[in-house]
Amino acid sequence: MSRCAIVTGVSSGLGAALAAELLARGWQVTGVGRTAAPRLAASGPAFRLVVCDLAALDTLDAVLDPLFAELAATRPAAACLVNNAATAEPVGVAGRLDAAALARSLAVNLAAPAIVANAFVRRCVDAASGADRRVVNVSSGAAVRAIPGAGAYSVAKAGLEMLTRVLDADVPAPGFSAITLRPGIIDTPMQGVLRSKSDGELPSAAMFRDFHASGRLAAPAALAAKVVARLIEGPVERGRTYDATEL
Secondary structure: OOEEEEEEOOOOHHHHHHHHHHHHOOOEEEEEEOOOOHHHHOOOOOEEEEEOOOOOHHHHHHHHHHHHHHHHHOOOOEEEEEEOOOOOOOOOOOOOOOHHHHHHHHHHHHHHHHHHHHHHHHHHOOOOOOOEEEEEEEOOHHHOOOOOOOHHHHHHHHHHHHHHHHHHHHOOOOOEEEEEEEOOOEOOHHHHHHHHOOOOOOOOHHHHHHHHHOOOOEOHHHHHHHHHHHHHOOOOOOOOEEEHHHO
């Protein structure tokens, strides 16, 4: 039987690297988002993109429910949802944020992962089968540390970590596990956006510029190989938060 993974946010960065690593290990991969990295689109029939705007919350279930029903019907030996998609915008301190931009950020970074996970559990988790079913929520150290000017992102990631704990409490099915990954600082377009901001826009911008200047940014592909081997294919502890330094 096949192994299938659903990865949100595969246009670049960690999401694209995870999808590529899973494909290299023989998984069937479905990307969910507006676009996919060119290397994924050219990788053949094992990869497909389901085009979806994760900020359009009222349309998500209509897209996701048939997708997960189709995947469940194939009775894969393992199925893993990786809630990876995220946006760093808007940046700015409280009192200066645009309301619409703030709502979009929370939609992409928190509400959408909750909706995607809900659809995955509804269609793909079968208590009777005990088959391996996982949700990996990609969080950040920002979930437990308030970074000046990045409050919207921090609030959403804190909520995402609670989503992991809620899934663990709500879904006792054998074979099911929900975990959180804090991937550390990675060389991604999001980091580029953050270090491009002025100190006035983002009071912590100097920290992000220093990450880059000091060579502290990890390569997405190297981290993806560890994540797949350890957290997607290996045994995990239900409800736990894993840090990249443990992998």
